[in-house]
Amino acid sequence: MGLDITVMIVDWSWLGAVPSRERLSRLRDAWYADETGLWDHDALGIEGDWEWPRGPHGAYFAVYEFRHTCGSFKAHFWAGERWESLRDHADPHLRTELDSLLLGLIWEGADGQAQYTDPGFFCDDPEVSYGLLLARSPDTVRELAATWEGMRPRLGRLRGAFTEHAADPTGWVGDFDGFTGLLEDWGRVLTEAARRGWGVVGLSE
Secondary structure (H helix, E strand, O other): OOOEOEEEEEOHHHHOOOOHHHHHHHHHHHHHOOOOOOOOHHHOOOOOOEEOOOHHHOOOEEEEOOOOOOOEOHHHHHHHHHHHHHHHHOOHHHHHHHHHHHHOOOOOOOOOOOOOEOOOOOOOOOOOOOOEEEEEOHHHHHHHHHHHHHHHHHHHHHHHHHHHHOOOOOOOOOOHHHHHHHHHHHHHHHHHHHHHOOEEEEEOO
């Protein structure tokens, strides 16, 4: 799990204006555009905030800077692992909601078969889609955002079970505040994308 991940919200109509085989390269070209893109990660701004490109692509996508992750996918992976340790001790209704949320974003699921990309928006050719970790359409984003908003007020009920069954003081996302903080960051991403009617994309670099 040495991957980095860059999570962004994207105007799906802008991507959809080109064939599926060209969409990921269109996004990457805009991201890496000299002077107007976001290729220089050292220039990214404040954790817990958005960075928008300059120039002609400034209205089409934005990168979210997750807190306390240093851009690593490890935090997201370990959040899924913490949930595996915790979920059997969660309230059944809350467990169902968190299963749905995390299966849609970062958790491989009990069988390890979760898929994080919606079909049809990007090409299925592995050479073309190299580095694609997550691709959620506006419809899926709305569903995930609604799930998040419904469960968010009740997350505090998991604190005791997390501390007993999932905490690891030396590991990634090792305490309850770190776990819920990562979920809150995902909530910000989903809420903003849903508000705009956009999709969510996660890329490794």
